[in-house]
Amino acid sequence: MKKVRVGLIGCGGRQNAHMDALLQMKDVEIVAVAEPVEERRARAAEVTGAKRQYGNHSEFYEKENGESVDAIFIAVEPTAHDHIETRAIELGIPFLVEKPMTLDLQQADSIASMIREKNLITAVGFQDRYLDLMERMKEEIPKHKKGGIVNGSWIGGIPPVWWWQKKSTCGGQLVEQNIHLVDGLRWLFGEPLSVYAVNATGMIQPGVDASPEYDTDDYSVCLFRFQNNITATLESGCYCKGVAPNNGLVVILNDIVLDYRLRNNLIMKTKGQTLDIRRGNDQTYDLDRDFIDAVKSGDGTRIRSPYEDALRSLKVAFAANRSMETGKVVCLKEDE
Ligand SMILES: NC(=O)c1ccc[n+]([C@@H]2O[C@H](COP(=O)([O-])OP(=O)(O)OC[C@H]3O[C@@H](n4cnc5c(N)ncnc54)[C@H](O)[C@@H]3O)[C@@H](O)[C@H]2O)c1
Structure with missing residues (x-):
């Protein structure tokens, strides 16, 4: 069976929980990590076995696209979401993003409408x-x-x-x-x-x-x-x-x-x-599993907290x- 290739953007506290969950899944492979803090980036690459490392999301997207990753997990601070989700949407890559997805509601509205247009699979970390x-x-x-x-x-x-x-x-x-x-x-x-x-x-x-x-x-x-x-x-x-x-x-x-x-x-x-x-x-495992299953099947209807619904909680x-x-x-x- 082909493994789901995952990229991680942000390798701080919360992403560790996603790494733990993903590492338990035999049908998932973490292939790339992006993180400005070198120590965190190196540790994430070591723990996950990811072969490709980037200093931030821009470097990540210079090399990665829908041919090289099947899904992205985004866990950055609430004000750091500039072009992280929009680029994933443009490239048609499903993503799971941590709450609060941003502090800028206009940005969130525009991301939600781009997701709707592309009918892209998304999940938010409402574990x-x-x-x-x-x-x-x-x-x-x-x-x-x-x-x-x-x-x-x-x-x-x-x-x-x-x-x-x-x-x-x-x-x-x-x-x-x-x-x-x-x-x-x-x-x-x-x-x-x-x-x-x-x-x-x-x-x-x-x-x-x-x-x-x-x-x-x-x-x-x-x-x-x-x-x-x-x-x-x-x-x-x-x-x-x-x-x-x-x-x-x-x-x-x-x-x-x-x-x-x-x-x-x-x-x-x-x-x-x-x-x-x-x-x-383990609710984080189940959240991540549901998202990975949706990516595999192409059916996101079972996801309990897609971006658009999560945006209502944010509002x-x-x-x-x-x-x-x-x-x-x-x-x-x-x-x-
Ligand atoms: N669902 C949950 O239960 C839960 C729990 C804790 C935190 N969170 C959420 O997760 C998000 C991250 O929280 P955290 O505790 O991991 O914070 P953190 O500060 O520990 O980690 C964020 C990481 O993102 C990195 N980063 C920032 N900009 C980046 C970029 N452009 N490209 C790549 N990496 C970048 C930072 O260097 C940092 O290492 C927050 O939104 C937080 O609210 C959710």
């Missing part, structure tokens, strides 16, 4: 859509009476990457990190109708608790209104040191509470019964940012 625990919740929720409250949180410390320290380079924690739960809410409850959000700054001292250029939100709290009387709060915080609450989503319906603990377990409480289910799958997160800036509710219907 949680592949979690067995999320699947369980998605099956369970429609069995119960509609309506209820959802409390979501992702509260902890500051991730170590340089670009996370500034809102202009990470988009804020909601856009960069808690977008997983924004996407989870959409996956479970459909499109939100409106969002109101507040943020706090000034708790973390730049140069003391974080790097000197730190200026992102210390925390934010969003309130989403969905159809069917679902109202969700989503808290994001990076001001904690060495402590964190039980992050995840707590879905409170009239006769069941689904207490989903971020990528770990799901506690389902009904009258007289409590079930504690541990995560049983919802940016609408929440807008609400933080204006102090006003953002009606998401008007947003389209």
Whole structure:
């Protein structure tokens, strides 16, 4: 069987998880890597056995095309997406790109429309859509009476990457990190109708608790209104040191509470019964496998988070940012 030839653009933290997954697949071969940081590039080439190495995506595309690679995995910082996806689309190469796919919504819209025109297979790294625990919740929720409250949180410390320290380079924690739960809410409850959000700054001292250029939100709290009387709060915080609450989503319906603990377990409480289910799958492997299978078959319809759908989650997160800036509710219907 012919192997799927993969190129990697960006070889930092997140790409390591994709490398681990791809290296387990006997029908995949990583043939080229692109990364400006020499040490990371060399390590990625060594680990994957990729024969071709490039200093960045431009060098990659000077040599690589649809004849030499079948798929590309893109994991670069949110502001580094210039011409990475557009070139792949022009060359007709399917790609998996990490969330948030960019901080520039115009760029994202134009990428989405190019993808549509070419009918290109794409996937975005919303790994949680592949979690067995999320699947369980998605099956369970429609069995119960509609309506209820959802409390979501992702509260902890500051991730170590340089670009996370500034809102202009990470988009804020909601856009960069808690977008997983924004996407989870959409996956479970459909499109939100409106969002109101507040943020706090000034708790973390730049140069003391974080790097000197730190200026992102210390925390934010969003309130989403969905159809069917679902109202969700989503808290994001990076001001904690060495402590964190039980992050995840707590879905409170009239006769069941689904207490989903971020990528770990799901506690389902009904009258007289409590079930504690541990995560049983590797969701990044399943995300990558689904994308590779789509590339092999030419059928992308099973992919749970294609670019166009993921863009809706990105727009919802940016609408929440807008609400933080204006102090006003953002009606998401008007947003389209
Ligand atoms: N899906 C998830 O669960 C998950 C988890 C962590 C990070 N991420 C996302 O993955 C992306 C990358 O995050 P990270 O933690 O790996 O960051 P990182 O800073 O560790 O890695 C990004 C890498 O991209 C490289 N790069 C930048 N411009 C490039 C270019 N033009 N060509 C080739 N390489 C280039 C950088 O040198 C860096 O090594 C972010 O969007 C982040 O939000 C997703």
